[in-house]
Structure formats: structure tokens, C-alpha cells
Amino acid sequence: MAVGTPGLPEGIAMEKFCYPSHMIEKRPDECYDIYRSILLVTGDPRSLVMIDKGTDSIVFLDEDSKRVFKVKRLDATKFLSNEGYVLLNIGYSSPLKIAPKVYAFNKYVVVMEYVEGTKFESLPELGLSQNELKRILCRIIRKAMLLDELMVNHGQLSRAYRHIIIRTNDHEPIFIDFGDSTITRKPQNLTSVWSFLHNKGLLRVISEEIDSLDFARSLKKKEETAIKALKEHCVSC
Structure with missing residues (x-):
């Protein structure tokens, strides 16, 4: 059963952003940091829809802003800050459009443009x-x-x-x-x-x-x- 998460608008479930859900009790602080990171960018994450799932992260699309949120899986050992730094460097340094534009990132979440x-x-x-x-x-x-x-x-x-x-x-x-x-x-x-x-x-x-x-x-x-x-x-x- 979905459980409401402290600090999130009513109706937002913990399981939506922390994956896999059985790790939530083992890593509650990491869950909270993920939520805070998403909230700082969106204000209200109800418009986020999962579009992909990998071995180290899950990916959401914000259907309102057309931004992608790449979120660290709770059972992954790899953090996402390296990817954020690399994307930022490419965006500043390359004369050609090589990769998606990055808007914000930390070790748990990378927010970037959606490439349709x-x-x-x-x-x-x-x-x-x-x-x-x-x-x-x-x-x-x-x-x-x-x-x-x-x-x-x-x-x-x-x-x-x-x-x-x-x-x-x-x-x-x-x-x-x-x-x-x-x-x-x-x-x-x-x-x-x-x-x-x-x-x-x-x-x-x-x-x-x-x-x-x-x-x-x-x-x-x-x-x-x-x-x-x-x-x-x-x-x-």
C-alpha cells in the first residue's frame, strides 16, 4: 500500500521515487534526500511519470516542463554527480549539441532536458x-x-x-x-x-x-x- 511521505504534497507516495520499495526502510535518509532534491526543482512532483528503469537509476519525465529526472536507485552503489558534471562540461565546452542540457544535479538526481x-x-x-x-x-x-x-x-x-x-x-x-x-x-x-x-x-x-x-x-x-x-x-x- 502506498504511504504518504512527510514533506510531500498529500497523495504523493514514497514508492514512486524510491526504488526498489523494499529498500525504503533500510535507507530512509537517502529517500528523504531524493524527495528534497526533486521538490527543490519541481515544487510538486505529481506530474512526474516513470519512463525508464536501469540497473543504477530510474528515469522520470515531468510532463509539464518536459524535463527528465534521473534518480539513483536505492540498491545502486553508484552516485549520479559524475554524470551531472560531465554533462555540464560538455554543454559548456562543445560547439556541437552532443548531449542533453543539464539543469541541476546532485549525487541522487540529475535534471536534464527531455530529448524527444x-x-x-x-x-x-x-x-x-x-x-x-x-x-x-x-x-x-x-x-x-x-x-x-x-x-x-x-x-x-x-x-x-x-x-x-x-x-x-x-x-x-x-x-x-x-x-x-x-x-x-x-x-x-x-x-x-x-x-x-x-x-x-x-x-x-x-x-x-x-x-x-x-x-x-x-x-x-x-x-x-x-x-x-x-x-x-x-x-x-
Whole structure:
């Protein structure tokens, strides 16, 4: 049975924001901190609807403001502040729109813009022309390059089908899920994206030249010729 939570408007249940619910009694202080964090941003969280559930967090959409609330699971050991800092850094530093804009964050909650679109795994359903598909793939490669330049390693782009959203209004690819990201001198975003697109048979849409294993070896070694070739093929996207 849902239990009203002290400090929340009447009718708001503890189980809505603390997951899994059997952990509430074990971590009541963490529950309260999560609620306070949400209340500071929304004032009234009744408009929040759960839209996703992961191993470390649950995700809510505020249907009024169209903002996303990523909330730490009670049984997770990983806090969310790192993801907030990374998103903030990308937003300030990148000339391209790589990731959702972050509005507020602490170790329990990250509040960011809602990106309406289709996950990469559903790309065929969009019925894109060859030129539109090439533009999207080139934009993904350019953004992976930029992340490398920012020394941010996403950590999940070898399985990019779940971590890239194709925005509805302009088909712009937006990278999401920076929970495993790190700041490092040797980021692997470009090589991860190349491997993913190669395995999906999509690189040939851009150019046969960049779809060979020899090219992959050059790219992995950060050889200038490979980087230059990618830039030349994707510069106009």
C-alpha cells in the first residue's frame, strides 16, 4: 500500500521515487534526500511519470516542463554527480549539441532536458533517405571526435544503439546515458563508434574507404591519415 511521505504534497507516495520499495526502510535518509532534491526543482512532483528503469537509476519525465529526472536507485552503489558534471562540461565546452542540457544535479538526481526522438536501434523505422542517413552517421562520428578532444570517454558507445537518440524535429543524433563516463587522456569514443557502425554495416553508407579493418587499425593507433580521412568525409555534415 502506498504511504504518504512527510514533506510531500498529500497523495504523493514514497514508492514512486524510491526504488526498489523494499529498500525504503533500510535507507530512509537517502529517500528523504531524493524527495528534497526533486521538490527543490519541481515544487510538486505529481506530474512526474516513470519512463525508464536501469540497473543504477530510474528515469522520470515531468510532463509539464518536459524535463527528465534521473534518480539513483536505492540498491545502486553508484552516485549520479559524475554524470551531472560531465554533462555540464560538455554543454559548456562543445560547439556541437552532443548531449542533453543539464539543469541541476546532485549525487541522487540529475535534471536534464527531455530529448524527444527515436533510439538508434529503431533507425530503420524512420524511413530515411541515403543522404539523410549519411548525415546522421557523419554527425555521430563528428561528435565522437569532439568527445575525444574533450577527454570525455562515454563508456557505452560500442553499444550505441541504446545510447544515441535521433531527435524528432531535425534528426540530430544526441548522446545519452553518461553514467559510466570518465575523464581520461585516452578516450575511446571514436574507435567505439567506428566499431559499432562497422559491425552494423553502416560505415559503407559514408565511404568504402573507412570501412576496412586496415583503416580500423590506423584509427586505433590514432594515425593522422585515418583521422583526416574521417574529417574529410564528414566535414560537410
